[in-house]
Amino acid sequence: MKNFKKGFTLIELLVVVAIIGILASVVLASLNTARGKGADAAIKANLANTRAQAELVYDTVETPTDLVGYDGVCANSNIISAVNAAILAAGTSATVATRCADSTTAWAAWSELKTEATDSWCVDSTGVSRLLTTNPAGAVTVCP
Numbered sequence: 001m002k003n004f005k006k007g008f009t010l011i012e013l014l015v016v017v018a019i020i021g022i023l024a025s026v027v028l029a030s031l032n033t034a035r036g037k038g039a040d041a042a043i044k045a046n047l048a049n050t051r052a053q054a055e056l057v058y059d060t061v062e063t064p065t066d067l068v069g070y071d072g073v074c075a076n077s078n079i080i081s082a083v084n085a086a087i088l089a090a091g092t093s094a095t096v097a098t099r100c101a102d103s104t105t106a107w108a109a110w111s112e113l114k115t116e117a118t119d120s121w122c123v124d125s126t127g128v129s130r131l132l133t134t135n136p137a138g139a140v141t142v143c144p
């Protein structure tokens with residue numbers, strides 16, 4: 001009589017564990033990419049919301065006798081919250097003071113993107129929303 005043992009050999013189990021490990025690493029790499037793209041989408045959405053809020057600020061402070069225009073947009077608490085949310089999503093240590101600029105005639109806000117640190121997303125009072133390959137320098141009130 002032959003004595004048969006039921007079960008898997010050590011080699012078979014090691015092969016299965018190796019295959020599962022390889023598949024898990026592929027899935028985790030894809031998740032990191034998706035997480036970065038999600039953060040970029042959050043940055044773009046937060047900055048897009050600043051445009052509507054800036055127009056509300058403009059309508060609130062602009063009067064026929066007091067032509068302040070967009071001056072003070074970057075000091076508005078709702079704008080500060082939206083820009084801070086974009087900065088937080090990007091994971092940078094920037095502040096609103098360095099990422100929002102306004103004047104009586106225009107304003108612009110920008111933040112670095114999560115997936116590419118050298119790229120920024122910029123929105124301004126002219127309706128522009130665009131990708132910038134370099135970060136704006138200084139008090140830029142229009143996306144370059």
